[in-house]
Amino acid sequence: MNRPSPAGKVLLFGTCLADAVFPDAGMASIRLLENCGFQVAYPLEQGCCGQPAYNSGFPDEARAVALAQVKAFAGSDAPVVVPSGSCAGMLRHHYPALFEGRPELFEVLAFSARVREFCEFLAEAAPTxxxxxxxxxxxxxxxxxxxxxxxxxxxxxxxxxxxxxxxxxxxxxxxxxxxxxxxxxxxxxxxxxxxxxxxxxxxxxxxxxxxxxxxxxxxxxxxxxxxxxxxxxxxxxxxxxxxxxxxxxxxxxxxxxxxxxxxxxx
CATH class of the missing domain: 3.40.50.11810 (Rossmann fold)
Structure with missing residues (x-):
């Protein structure tokens, strides 16, 4: 395969299930992005998106998990690509609501604005x-x-x-x-x-x-x-x-x- 010219850096949010049950899905996400010319980084400090705690009615615990993800992906303005609509929805839409009125809100908003679901990102980067x-x-x-x-x-x-x-x-x-x-x-x-x-x-x-x-x-x-x-x-x-x-x-x-x-x- 011909490798296209470099298209920039992206960060991959791997998701718990890809990590624990479907590792080939995570590796395929990385390989596809690299084949499109992207430099892919996988922050090792990342973990769960916090959705289980959030959906179970534990906002304080969910905030702690969410803030850990924001910190893990800090220090870059690169897109955060997520091979899961569920986790992407949590990171993009529910994080800002979770931190409404709190001092971390602007940091969280900056992170959430970088989040892209895998298919939507790939469709823009390589539609064919x-x-x-x-x-x-x-x-x-x-x-x-x-x-x-x-x-x-x-x-x-x-x-x-x-x-x-x-x-x-x-x-x-x-x-x-x-x-x-x-x-x-x-x-x-x-x-x-x-x-x-x-x-x-x-x-x-x-x-x-x-x-x-x-x-x-x-x-x-x-x-x-x-x-x-x-x-x-x-x-x-x-x-x-x-x-x-x-x-x-x-x-x-x-x-x-x-x-x-x-x-x-x-």
Whole structure:
């Protein structure tokens, strides 16, 4: 691959789930950005965005976690790129509200203004990516935060539709939550389980080769539920999928969703 000329520096906010469960998604995010000519830095002091504490009604604890992230990414005016609509929404929109009326507000506002969701940033930096992968039928799941906070869903779909070998299929009920919601799935497991069953049915009805999303929480929830239902779904974070297409390492394996179609209608 030809490496483009340097495009500047970006800082990556890796997210907890990418770090602990989907490290390939984080590495693919870095490789894609580097392939676009960016110098990528990963501040080692970073941690959780604070959303679990914030959503559970512990604002003081959430502020402590949030301020640690602001400090970890200080000393630069480079964009903070986040491969998660959920975490990006927290960093960009909820941090300022969390520090309203507090002395740290202006520092927090300066940080939040630099935050960019991965797909929206990449769509501006490289709206047309090279595609070396085989033909594939993909279905897109948007997280609630990507739809309603960062507004990054159109950018993600534009990146995929620009790939010659990718047929992008729409979910019939895209606007419905998959039921994860972080601590919601723990506090309301019965409701969460019913919601994710509906989402799995919607994904299977699309008859796609692969499920794509930009949020590791949704990816974990949907693919795990499908596995438990005996109707496995091949799912990938969009960064990992795009990097495979760009680098020419895209898999030609039998897709789990179509392989499991014999079970469809149970």
């Amino acid at each position: 990516l090279p595609d070396s992968g085989p033909p594939v039928r993909a279905v897109w799941h948007s997280s609630c935060h990507a739809l309603r906070e960062t507004g990054s869903t159109p950018a993600a779909k534009a990146l995929l539709r620009a790939l010659p070998g990718v047929e992008l299929v729409e979910l019939a009920r895209e606007w419905e939550c998959c039921g994860f919601g972080g601590t919601f799935s723990v506090k309301r497991p019965e409701i969460s389980a019913a919601m994710v069953r509906d989402k799995v049915e919607d994904v299977l009805a699309a008859r796609a080769d692969v499920l794509l999303t930009a949020d590791c929480g949704c990816l974990l929830n949907i693919t795990s539920a499908a596995q438990r239902m005996g109707r496995p779904v091949r799912g990938m974070h969009v960064a990992e999928f795009l990097w495979e297409r760009v680098s020419g390492t895209a898999s030609t394996q039998q897709p789990a969703t179509r392989a499991g179609e014999a079970n469809h209608g149970r």
